[in-house]
Amino acid sequence: MTIMGVTLIQILLIYLVLSFLLTFFSVLRMYIISDRASGKKLGSDRIKELKAKGRYRQYPIYSLEEIKEKKKRGAARLSVFMNDSGKKSRCVIVCPGGGYAHLQTKKEGYPIAARLNELGYTAFVLEYRAGLDCSTHAPMHDLAQAIRFIEARSGEFNVDMQDYAVIGFSAGGNLAGIFGTDAYGYDKYNVKKPGCLIMGYPWTNVNHWMQHPYWNIWVAMMGVWLSERGNMYMFGKHNFNRKKRESLCLQNWITDDYPPVYMYAGGNDILVPSASHTDVLAKALDDHQVVYEYEKFFGLPHGVGLGLKTNAEGWLEHALDFWEKNCPSRDMTE
Numbered sequence: 046m047t048i049m050g051v052t053l054i055q056i057l058l059i060y061l062v063l064s065f066l067l068t069f070f071s072v073l074r075m076y077i078i079s080d081r082a083s084g085k086k087l088g089s090d091r092i093k094e095l096k097a098k099g100r101y102r103q104y105p106i107y108s109l110e111e112i113k114e115k116k117k118r119g120a121a122r123l124s125v126f127m128n129d130s131g132k133k134s135r136c137v138i139v140c141p142g143g144g145y146a147h148l149q150t151k152k153e154g155y156p157i158a159a160r161l162n163e164l165g166y167t168a169f170v171l172e173y174r175a176g177l178d179c180s181t182h183a184p185m186h187d188l189a190q191a192i193r194f195i196e197a198r199s200g201e202f203n204v205d206m207q208d209y210a211v212i213g214f215s216a217g218g219n220l221a222g223i224f225g226t227d228a229y230g231y232d233k234y235n236v237k238k239p240g241c242l243i244m245g246y247p248w249t250n251v252n253h254w255m256q257h258p259y260w261n262i263w264v265a266m267m268g269v270w271l272s273e274r275g276n277m278y279m280f281g282k283h284n285f286n287r288k289k290r291e292s293l294c295l296q297n298w299i300t301d302d303y304p305p306v307y308m309y310a311g312g313n314d315i316l317v318p319s320a321s322h323t324d325v326l327a328k329a330l331d332d333h334q335v336v337y338e339y340e341k342f343f344g345l346p347h348g349v350g351l352g353l354k355t356n357a358e359g360w361l362e363h364a365l366d367f368w369e370k371n372c373p374s375r376d377m378t379e
Contacts, residue, residue: 061262068263071315075346079152082357083350088155091126091162100127106171106187106194120178121187123194124170125202126158134167135374136195136204140188142215142348144248145275146176153214153245153350160351160361167204169195173220179278181289182229184220189234196237208240208372212364214350215317216275218247218308219293222326225306226298240372243364244308246347248317249295249326251275256321264315271316296329305371306330306337307364309357311345338367 095101102125107118128134139161141153148154150172158168173187174180188211196206213221224230225242232238251272259265280289291297308326310319319341330337342357352358 064261065263068261068267068315071313071346074313075315075348078346078355079348079350082353082355083152083348084156084160084353085151087159087351087353088151088157091159092155095126101125102127104194106190117174117178117180117183120172120174121190122172123191124155124158124172126155126162126168126170127202128162128165128167130165131203132165133203133205134165136199136206136209137161137166137168138188138191138195138209138211139168139170140173140184140211140213140217140220141170142213142217142248143175144216144271145179145184145278148172148175149214149348149350152348153217156351157212157361164362164365167202175216176278181280182292183279185224185229186234188220188224189231189236192231192236205375206237207375208368209237210241210243210368210372211239212243212245213247214245215248215347218244219249219251219295222247222249222295222306223293223298225304226295227300227302228298229292239304241368242304242306243368244306244323245350245360246310246314246317246319247295247308247322247326248275249322251293252290253294253325259318261315264318267316268318268321296325299326299329299333299335301333301335303330303333303335305367306335307339307367308337309340309342309360309364311347311349311357312341312343313345314347316347336371338363 092101104123106121106123112119139154139157141149143149154170158170161168171191173184199206211221221242221244225239276290308323310323327339345357349355352360
């Protein structure tokens with residue numbers, strides 16, 4: 046009995062140590078790969094180039110009166126990356142991730158906009174309220190306000206708002222996905238419906254992913270921590286209102302008229318495992334016969350953005366082709 050007890054304790058300790066080491070090296074690998082793959086230099090170089098030409102623009106999306114009414118609205122801003130051709134472009138809005146605690150704008154915002162510029166698009170990077178500036182559905186409010194802001198200045202920005210696309214990563218993917226719903230998205234804010242939603246490793250199943258068991262307890266603990274942290278920033282310390290928490294679980298709000306979706310995920314994403322997030326969303330999209338394309342890349346970690354020098358490189362072009370196929374562009378001379 047004693048020998049058996051000692052053996053079981055030893056096995057448990059070995060499991061805890063080995064799984065911890067595996068998790069530690071997976072997280073380290075994630076940071077190394079994401080730093081290289083995200084293309085931060087591409088984004089910063091593009092900003093410098095636009096600044097040199099006097100064409101870099103950044104705007105608060107709320108008026109001074111609206112900010113005075115609620116000071117934290119001043120944290121929301123929009124960076125405009127004008128294309129070089131001067132031709133009218135379809136509208137693309139980019140929402141970086143960060144678990145609603147902060148924003149990964151330099152990795153998942155500016156580089157995406159820079160690449161979109163290279164492909165001929167004028168792109169908008171939304172820095173929505175996060176962390177201590179966040180409050181109940183504030184990021185969704187900010188995205189709706191950004192759309193109103195762009196639409197009111199579509200002539201100045203030379204963009205076509207018809208069937209615009211929203212690109213989001215991680216929590217930004219959650220934001221983009223929720224915004225496509227009737228219950229908590231565009232319809233609630235009385236703005237145009239997105240033509241296409243493009244999501245990179247989206248954090249969609251925020252409060253139920255533990256229903257999909259994991260052998261690695263450390264990964265499970267990270268998932269619980271990320272979920273609770275996101276809920277705390279979104280809804281405040283007293284965030285145990287089930288209805289509010291459920292509002293972030295995208296798969297619950299998919300309807301038959303949901304916009305077309307392109308999404309990609311990594312097979313080695315320990316922060317937002319595909320089995321608990323994109324796979325769950327794919328099933329919901331299937332159940333409602335929503336048009337979508339889902340690419341899963343073997344060995345890819347979280348936070349890679351453009352995915353440069355990885356097996357995901359080129360996903361953005363695939364996503365834009367999907368958008369064009371399902372929402373053909375109009376004659377831009379109209």
